[in-house]
Amino acid sequence: GDSVTQMEGPVTLSEEAFLTINCTYTATGYPSLFWYVQYPGEGLQLLLKATKADDKGSNKGFEATYRKETTSFHLEKGSVQVSDSAVYFCALLSPIYSGGGADGLTFGKGTHLIIQP
């Protein structure tokens, strides 16, 4: 079945540091890939997505590139802020009728990011 593996953390960085959160996946067919973020006390929000190989998703200074050859979708940001402190979830969605998984998103365990001033 489908699966997503991501570094769990917590990851603690200083403000303005460079961020990378690794995410790799196993899936049948060609899934769509997502990063969701959960800020303290809130629900999950879509941060960015990519639907095919070599696509780059970007939002709020965050980027991730769909790498089919390495089955990866690593999240990066050049300069993090205290307000980026949150839990980040990598997820995939298998294509309809792929026969490879359930209808819903498959999530990684989440990475708790802590940014210190």
Added chain:
Amino acid sequence: EAGVTQFPSHSVIEKGQTVTLRCDPISGHDNLYWYRRVMGKEIKFLLHFVKESKQDESGMPNNRFLAERTGGTYSTLKVQPAELEDSGVYFCASSLRQDYNEQFFGPGTRLTVL
């Protein structure tokens, strides 16, 4: 536009009791999903409705869980009888289409079974 709402935000019950969680999706979203996150584990898919029909319930853990979506609007998830391992955060999400369209998540219901 109102987002996905869930009720209650927290529920504490004793083992053997019944609990019903409610989800109101974004208006017009035919697709509704339930997920669960048990402490320390991944967020796991439970089931998917298209309007009032169960499209995929492969993630439902056992027959103590019953989900309904009468009329294709809001949905309920009933746990009867609740067990200790049912504790966790239950998320609901909705989307306009089933494909790579964004799923909008509610804030979740934290269920604690004592």
